[in-house]
Amino acid sequence: MNNKIKSILKQAELYRSQGLLNEAREKYQTILDLIRKTDQIKNKDKLLEGLEKKMILLEKDIELVTSAPTTPEMSEHVNTLIKKLFSFTKDSEKSTEDDAALEGAIALAKFGQFDGAIVEFGKLLEIDRLRVTSAKNILRCHLTLESKDDALNQFAEWESSDLFSPEQLEKIRVLFNDMLEKKGMAASQVNEQAEEAAAEIDEQDDEEEILDISAVAITFDSGPHKGEQFELDVSFQSGNIISLIISSNDEVLVESLKVGVKLEEVHFYSPIAIFRGSGVVSAMTQIKSGPKKGDFSLDIKIESI
Amino acid sequence: MAVFNIKKREIECKIVYYGPGRCGKTTNLEYIFKSHKKQIDGEMVSINTEGDRTLFFDFLPLELGKIKGCDVRVQLFTVPGQVQYSSTRKLVLKGVDGIVFVADSMEVRREKNMLSLKDLQHNLKEYNMNIFKIPLVLQYNKRDLAEEGIPIMSIEKMEKDLNRQIKVPSFPGSAVKGDGIGKSLQSCLQLTLQYLNKQLNWTK
Ligand SMILES: Nc1nc2c(ncn2[C@@H]2O[C@H](COP(=O)(O)OP(=O)(O)OP(=O)(O)O)[C@@H](O)[C@H]2O)c(=O)[nH]1
Ligand SMILES: [Mg+2]
Numbered sequence: 410m411n412n413k414i415k416s417i418l419k420q421a422e423l424y425r426s427q428g429l430l431n432e433a434r435e436k437y438q439t440i441l442d443l444i445r446k447t448d449q450i451k452n453k454d455k456l457l458e459g460l461e462k463k464m465i466l467l468e469k470d471i472e473l474v475t476s477a478p479t480t481p482e483m484s485e486h487v488n489t490l491i492k493k494l495f496s497f498t499k500d501s502e503k504s505t506e507d508d509a510a511l512e513g514a515i516a517l518a519k520f521g522q523f524d525g526a527i528v529e530f531g532k533l534l535e536i537d538r539l540r541v542t543s544a545k546n547i548l549r550c551h552l553t554l555e556s557k558d559d560a561l562n563q564f565a566e567w568e569s570s571d572l573f574s575p576e577q578l579e580k581i582r583v584l585f586n587d588m589l590e591k592k593g594m595a596a597s598q599v600n601e602q603a604e605e606a607a608a609e610i611d612e613q614d615d616e617e618e619i620l621d622i623s624a625v626a627i628t629f630d631s632g633p634h635k636g637e638q639f640e641l642d643v644s645f646q647s648g649n650i651i652s653l654i655i656s657s658n659d660e661v662l663v664e665s666l667k668v669g670v671k672l673e674e675v676h677f678y679s680p681i682a683i684f685r686g687s688g689v690v691s692a693m694t695q696i697k698s699g700p701k702k703g704d705f706s707l708d709i710k711i712e713s714i
Numbered sequence: 715m716a717v718f719n720i721k722k723r724e725i726e727c728k729i730v731y732y733g734p735g736r737c738g739k740t741t742n743l744e745y746i747f748k749s750h751k752k753q754i755d756g757e758m759v760s761i762n763t764e765g766d767r768t769l770f771f772d773f774l775p776l777e778l779g780k781i782k783g784c785d786v787r788v789q790l791f792t793v794p795g796q797v798q799y800s801s802t803r804k805l806v807l808k809g810v811d812g813i814v815f816v817a818d819s820m821e822v823r824r825e826k827n828m829l830s831l832k833d834l835q836h837n838l839k840e841y842n843m844n845i846f847k848i849p850l851v852l853q854y855n856k857r858d859l860a861e862e863g864i865p866i867m868s869i870e871k872m873e874k875d876l877n878r879q880i881k882v883p884s885f886p887g888s889a890v891k892g893d894g895i896g897k898s899l900q901s902c903l904q905l906t907l908q909y910l911n912k913q914l915n916w917t918k
Contacts, residue, residue: 416863423864424822428736428765432822470765477764479799490759494773494789495808519805520770682716682914714720714914 480521523550626676649711686714715809733816734826735795738855741889768794812849812906821865849905852884853898
């Protein structure tokens, strides 16, 4: 009997030392029950007293762990690291620095560093292409910080400045209203532990291993738009030919992309990596009917990645 | 997400240590930090909370040198294993190229191992990745506890629990002693680089 108790006690102490506090509590409880039930134990009262003390300390630890802060304020160094590590379009060239900065700011917000994120998004308001997204995220950060007034003030300030075009402002207004509405509703609590205990894994179809390009970023290396970068979604891919839709309003692209034009700097985005390579415009046709009527369908042949 | 720079012939990939709370992910990285000094390319960064539990992640950069004419850099990460940090865990997994799943050999953690593997599958799916395809190895950690008389599961049992379907390389290990830690990492790196080479074709 004594040996059994000793062995369980050893387990309890080990679980405790590894921070497995619930497991430790369970074992201490088992020992307590065992001792209480048995008569032929020396120093029974002393043992029980000792164990109960351990239990109280353990409960305190459990309390400490469950109430630990979930988003500590982090040093500038760690913030910088997070921005760097969680921006996946990071790049040594100027072209996608802004995208990387946006991703970095989003990562900061996701890690709960809202004040830092607001500062970063603020810098990106300068960039036309990212302005609406950044503004939206700034408002979202304020609302997450429960500072609705700050969000409202910020929006009022933007309304009276000429940083945004009327269309941009309208877009933001719609999103902002939506956010405020959502905030009004009670957040539903998701019980994450309610998942059932089974490691059964749904097998998925074994589809062909091909390199999917989901988007491209084209940087012109000559002409009037030298150095400018354009990001486009890929609508269709067949082997090394990717097809994109270009809006007829996108005059720069319609003008610059003609059949035969070599694209020396293209970033190809695939689920596993971003490739840098080159391509050539192999076809360009105007869409004659349907919702995209008037727009252009552009084929790019991937030359090297 | 591996980044492949064709001009500079550089590749950078991301390996994530995944597994239930307290299974020894951070201890794995600490051991690698101590034992792979030559390949370490900077400091280990840990963002912890009460009781040394990982709150956000641990990060350790490695520099493997040239492999088939390409400079290979690796970022090692651990996720926070505790259930309540599920959204951070998912964020850290983003852009992963290879995974070391660390399972806890202790009997009392059996169910937590299985839940964590399922959680991994779920999170990969959210990123359009497939647990059957991603480079993945299993590590059965804390084998040293057998000597201490702590109930641990047999390798066969753990294989049945965790590896019956995914069928990936698996290694017994002890992160405190360092047993099997280098092996699991090397195996994972090998799978990852093979996989990336198939996709990126950098050795051609
Ligand atoms: N005996 C033994 N203890 C181990 C081993 N690996 C880890 N531990 C102990 O287990 C406890 C948890 O280890 P960590 O490395 O912090 O675990 P983790 O997986 O990073 O935990 P979270 O960050 O909470 O997810 C510590 O007390 C370690 O000393 C091992 O191989 N053997
Ligand atoms: Mg940890």
